[in-house]
Amino acid sequence: MNILITGATSGIGKQVAMDYASEGHTVIACGRNTDVLAELEQRFPNNIAAQRLDVSDADQTQQALAVYTDVDLVILSAGVCEYVDIDRFEAAMFERVFEVNVFGMMRCVEALLPNLKAGSKLVFVGSTARLLPFTRAEAYGGSKAAIQYIARSLQVDLEPKGIQVLTVSPGFVETPMTDANDFEMPMRVSVEFASDRIRKGIRKGTTDITFPTVFGWFLKLMSRLPQSWQVALSKRMA
Numbered sequence: 001m002n003i004l005i006t007g008a009t010s011g012i013g014k015q016v017a018m019d020y021a022s023e024g025h026t027v028i029a030c031g032r033n034t035d036v037l038a039e040l041e042q043r044f045p046n047n048i049a050a051q052r053l054d055v056s057d058a059d060q061t062q063q064a065l066a067v068y069t070d071v072d073l074v075i076l077s078a079g080v081c082e083y084v085d086i087d088r089f090e091a092a093m094f095e096r097v098f099e100v101n102v103f104g105m106m107r108c109v110e111a112l113l114p115n116l117k118a119g120s121k122l123v124f125v126g127s128t129a130r131l132l133p134f135t136r137a138e139a140y141g142g143s144k145a146a147i148q149y150i151a152r153s154l155q156v157d158l159e160p161k162g163i164q165v166l167t168v169s170p171g172f173v174e175t176p177m178t179d180a181n182d183f184e185m186p187m188r189v190s191v192e193f194a195s196d197r198i199r200k201g202i203r204k205g206t207t208d209i210t211f212p213t214v215f216g217w218f219l220k221l222m223s224r225l226p227q228s229w230q231v232a233l234s235k236r237m238a
């Protein structure tokens with residue numbers, strides 16, 4: 001397969017890129033960090049081609065990605081996380097988070113979609129954070145709820161073209177993103193585990209690849225409770 005992965009310079013995207021490369025697939029690894037991109041190309045000279053990409057730059061994203069006309073699988077993993085300080089509420093922080101997590105992903109779709117063929121897969125890395133109103137997660141959880149809705153609508157509109165749209169909803173994964181967190185992260189899994197579950201889910205065509213399983217089930221069940229119960233539950237977890 002020809003696989004294009006954003007966010008391939010760190011964490012989940014990097015592990016998935018290396019694992020697909022090890023399996024013999026051709027990977028276009030995208031990200032801003034040119035040192036890591038060079039390291040990936042050096043480590044997998046026959047399987048990884050690096051593509052410098054800043055998804056917050058619309059023109060650069062279009063120019064960089066529109067040239068890929070033979071991609072079987074797209075994994076949009078580039079993302080950022082910031083938490084709200086309720087005493088210093090900052091709209092600009094929402095802009096920063098949505099810029100990458102939502103608009104950045106849409107810029108990638110705009111550039112790649114015209115060349116995606118029937119049988120290809122488009123995968124959005126979301127988060128289980130979308131499922132409950134977690135404390136301080138207004139921007140991050142909001143961006144992931146938005147991407148989940150967009151992906152679900154795309155599932156409807158791209159099905160007639162034979163393009164399968166999948167979402168990934170991870171719980172906590174050990175990456176530089178969560179290393180920055182100062183709170184307890186239940187059931188945090190390794191990046192190798194995450195990559196394994198993502199690749200298996202993509203192979204099976206699982207619509208929403210959620211892991212770890214028990215954590216995901218618990219949050220999905222909670223998300224069906226009345227809103228007042230969800231808020232009460234999140235207050236207890238805060």
Ligand SMILES: NC(=O)c1ccc[n+]([C@@H]2O[C@H](COP(=O)([O-])OP(=O)(O)OC[C@H]3O[C@@H](n4cnc5c(N)ncnc54)[C@H](OP(=O)(O)O)[C@@H]3O)[C@@H](O)[C@H]2O)c1
Binds near residue numbers: 079127178
């Ligand atoms: N870790 C978790 O527990 C967890 C849980 C649920 C969901 N997720 C989601 O999983 C995805 C990957 O997260 P991670 O934990 O692997 O994070 P990470 O280690 O911090 O990696 C984030 C990646 O996003 C890229 N990125 C950020 N801003 C970018 C930009 N403007 N343009 C292009 N690339 C950009 C970074 O690359 P450069 O710096 O090279 O640009 C990096 O490769 C994210 O969408 C995140 O929301 C993570």
